[in-house]
Amino acid sequence: MINKPPQMMNRPPQEEFSLKETKPALGGRTVGDKLTSTYDLVEQMQYLYVCVVKAKDLPAKDLTGSCDPYVEIRMGNYKGGVLFDLNEVPKRAPPDSPLAPQWYKLAERKGDKVKGELMLAVWWGTQADEAFPEAWQSDAAAVSVDALANMKSKVYLSPKLWYLRVNVIEAQDLIPSDRTRFPEVYVKATLGNQALRTRVSISKSINPLWNEDLMFITSEPFEEPLVLSVEDRVGPGKDEILGRCAILLQYVDRRVDHRAVVSKWFNLEKHVLIDGEQKKEVKFASRISLRVCLEGGYHVLDESTHYSSDLRPTAKQLWKNSIGVLEVGILSANGLSPMKTKDGRATTDAYCVAKYGTKWVRTRTVVDSFTPKWNEQYTWEVFDPCTVITIGVFDNCHLQGEGKPGVARDSRIGKVRIRLSTLETDRVYTHSYPLLVLHPTGVKKMGEVHLAVRFTCSSLMNMMYMYSQPLLPKMHYIHPLTVSQLDSLRHQATQIVSMRLSRAEPPLRKEIVEYMLDVGSHMWSMRRSKANFLRIMSVLGGLVAVGKWFDQICSWKNPITTVLIHVLFVILVLYPELILPTIFLYLFLIGIWHYRWKPRNPPHMDTRISCAGNVHPDELDEEFDTFPTSRPPELVRMRYDRLRSVSGRMQTVIGDLATQGERFQSLLSWRDPRATSLFVTFCLIAAVILYVTPFQVVVIVTGLYVLRHPRFRRKVPSVPLSFFRRLPARTDYML
Structure with a gap:
């Protein structure tokens, strides 16, 4: 060709x-x-x-x-x-x-x-x-x-991921080796390279009780069994296995809701050493009671929660119809930086990877070019507008004569994230996106990637309806997982996805998958903490401005404005039923007024918001330091790691607070045109309804609703809360 x-x-x-x-x-x-x-x-x-x-x-x-x-x-x-x-x-x-x-x-x-x-x-x-x-x-x-396969364009599919819930209830008729002591029994569950254990049973007997949940990640096709071993803590660092059983996941029950799973008894096998060989003990009556199920009602998180491209549950019967189609044309790149040396000269062999939902695409590799032209177009089904597509550019280090087999790693050139809710439907966006990468020496522009993007809506009503739905499936709210569980399970999910895709032919390598899935983004960084703090200050700046404006009103800085405020204040006191309609009407007018300045381009990484333009070299050294730290003194290492771990959690909390405030700002900013139009329409309708409804009735209904009995409360988030959580924030700009 x-x-x-x-x-x-x-x-x-x-x-x-x-x-x-x-x-x-x-x-x-x-x-x-x-x-x-x-x-x-x-x-x-x-x-x-x-x-x-x-x-x-x-x-x-x-x-x-x-x-x-x-x-x-x-x-x-x-x-x-x-x-x-x-x-x-x-x-x-x-x-x-x-x-x-x-x-x-x-x-x-x-x-x-x-x-x-x-x-x-x-x-x-x-x-x-x-x-x-x-x-x-x-x-x-x-x-x-052999290297040609690494150059062609390919489409990959992520493996189907499941949460595996193991509820360890009790065991019976355990036989410890030393029957003169009370056994301290716990259960260790292993699935592949994942291992979890229960606490030691409070009832120290041969019939221990636990009733404890253990959560794992697995993927289809199921290749490894779930292995459970009941162990007795005989002494410090010495455990005795009292019995073991293996469960094939192909025969495990699958559930899509919160209905209880029937418990089952599993026989425990005990292996003894006879002449140096392990043999199964024949007469052994111990057993364990378990509830084991594959959870199909959850969405298995393998991406950063801020940049999720798919929010559907695992079970296909719970999927809803698609609301549109996303089409992306990967056109070209300009001014790419040299990534390696070949035959004494600098060169780059660039290709792109795009990830949305379970579908990954990889363009062909353009050999030896700083201005590659791909001109390849790909299509994805869209099930939720509040999702993000990620496009990364990489240098192919697996062509003929390059690197050592199994050692060479494809270098990252940069990536782009586009949130679909910030795009107008049926409009073609053609932009050149800068590829920004943070190095130990500072932020560096590695070139530009040229994209054409179009989001086509098949049903406007269905898409608007999505804004009233919870962001995640119901099971995340009815039986929520803890933060530590989610962090651990997400780490395991990314490892499974990277392992499966690296086994494809040609492989989509581990370093590519981890970069696209933002593995390691939760690590401590002084730069990110500063950026999140400044985001909070920017949100609070609006309240500070209102306070200064009110202080000017009280100080009669502008007499005309002060007189008008006095008139408005007297009117609202005499006619309190006008307060709420006036507020909503005012918000409606502000939203309409801001329409002329609504953003026309998709959001992109901003070096100023990310605090990457003037970061201190010492902070960069800290950000690129290994975890655990490479500092030699053991005491400093312990304190330093503890500080980074605690600060990382603080960084996440600060970022979440900033996200909530930025979502309030986005209500009237037209960053998400559909969300703003819904809110503006709601404000107009609310202004009219509240105008014709007696104020006392509104107050009584609102108070009764807030103080309603728990029986009338749903565990699933309400429509206003679901709408609010779908609003975009400035996380899309974060580098």
Whole structure:
């Protein structure tokens, strides 16, 4: 497949960290902001496709009468064989039927016929052709066959993840080796590389009780059994196994709601040493009671909660219909930084990875180019507008002769995150996004990636309805998991996803998956703590401004304004029923007034908000320090690690507080156009209803609702709270 690139304007490299809107010549016909084609978010690139099928009647080349033929394709200086006039090659565009191959006679350089025929098909096409993902490309001529698989575009699917709940109830008829003492029994559960244990049973007898839950992560297909061992703590650092059982997950019950799971008794096997060999004890009547189930009603978190791309539960029967389609055209990159040295010169072999929901896509690798052009388009189904797509750019370090097998790691060039709720529907966004990476020397711009994005809504009513629903499935609120459980389970989920994707062919390597899933983002950083503190101060700045304004009113800085406030105050005191309608009407007018300044571009990482532009070198050294710390003195290491751990939690809490305040600000900012339109409409309706409703009735109804009996309260968050949690915050700008 030979590339014939289109004519494009070369932009000089720019050093700013800002987003830039572009006007690329996309493949579809433009009608306003819309495009009219199925493959219209990329620039059409012309390719000459040559499909070589087979040959026959080839002449013998050695004494045995056999030959080892191969086919070489050239444009320009040809070697003979089958010649084509490129002007006569047919054009084919999807969804046309594939071109049928034909037999062609072989000819020498002079045009003389030789023995043998070659079956092939030749046509002009674009990257939308169905043969494009598997075709050899002209720029891969210097790459080995083994490395070619690492260069092609591929689509990957994340494994289906489940939460496994093991409720350890009790055990019976345990037989400790020393029957003169009360056993201190606990249960250890192991699933792959995950191991958890219960507390030591309070009832120190041969029939201990626990009634304790243990949570694991597993994925389909289930490869490893759940192994439980009942152990007796005989002494310090010495435990005796009283019995063990293995449970195959294929036969474990699956539930999609909070209904109770039936407990079952499992026989415990005991192994004894006979002549140095482990053998199962025959007469052994111990058993353990368990409730084991695969939880299908939860969403298994494997991404950062602020940048989730999928919020659906595991069980497919709980999924709702999609609300739209997300289309992304990965066009090109400009001004990429050199990532390695090859043959004495700097070079970069760049490719992109995009992740949304369970679908990962990887573009082909463009070899030896600081301005690669991919022009590949991908599509995802959207089930929730309050989700984020992540696109990363990487350098391929697994081509021919590069690095050591199993040691080389693909280098990260940068990534982009786009929140779908900040996009207008049916509009094509074409922007050049800066690729920013924080190094030990400071923030650095690694280049720019050029994207075309479109979010198409299939049902506006369904999408608006999503804003009233809880962000996570019901089980997260009915039977919530603890913060420590979520942190531990998310770590295990990312390990499982990275392991499964690294086993694909070609592999999507561990360092890529971890970078896309923001592994390690919870670690302590003075820079992030400062950034979150400044976010809180920015939110509180509005209250401070109101206080200063009120102080000016009281000080008669502006007599006219002060008189008007006095008149308004007297009116509201005399007619208290006007207070709430006035407030909502005022919010409605502010929202309408701010419409003219609503954001037009998707949010992107901001170095100023992230405090990455002028960070102190010592703080950078702390941020890039290993965990645990590499400082030599043991006392300093202990204190330093404890400080970082505690500060990391404080950093998270501060960030969450800032997020809540920023969500209040986004109500009228039109950052999420659908959410603001819903709120503005609500304010107008509330203003009208509260105007015609007696104020005393409103106060009584509100008070009774707040003080309602617990029987009338739902564990699932209310509609206003669900709406509020879906509002965007400035976490999208955080680096």
